[in-house]
Amino acid sequence: KAGVTQTPRYLIKTRGQQVTLSCSPISGHRSVSWYQQTPGQGLQFLFEYFSETQRNKGNFPGRFSGRQFSNSRSEMNVSTLELGDSALYLCASSLEAGGTEAFFGQGTRLTVV
């Protein structure tokens, strides 16, 4: 079956702009989690959505937001981009909320200039 699909794979944005990233989970998976990965901080949890509801949130400013649609596809949005937002953004899907057997996408590489 198809894996987790993230689009776009690469993105370059300017400081102050906003960006929307998309994630399509594995068919049948209802939980989508988002992570940010940077060389300095490693993999950090952003938030999790399950059945269109945010179930868990990491320690990120309100500029980072997300949503999930009825087909389980999820988007995350970052507003007022800062240089420090440059990172690999990873999406993971699992069957249930807080699931530990998670399947990750290839990620979106965001560069803020």
Add this chain to the structure above:
Amino acid sequence: DAKTTQPTSMDCAEGRAANLPCNHSTISGNEYVYWYRQIHSQGPQYIIHGLKNNETNEMASLIITEDRKSSTLILPHATLRDTAVYYCIVRVYSGSARQLTFGSGTQLTVLP
């Protein structure tokens, strides 16, 4: 979730077994040990998990000590494609409002 300690890096010769240790001395009775790996520039990949019995799948074996305070991931015949960062995570099996917490992991380099 219990904290884990892993070596920063390890080398292994191609074709030999790679044994990656993880200490989790504060693990609770209902917490599982999970292993993920991340090959450069890709998303993490689930490998295996266990509670207290040793586990084996097509990718690896997981050996958990009897007191559950440490574990070892074994890749029986390492290949160059196994070069990756390996993460040991301790967590309850499932639960809303819980996430996977990735530490620094172990950089495994398989040498030709």
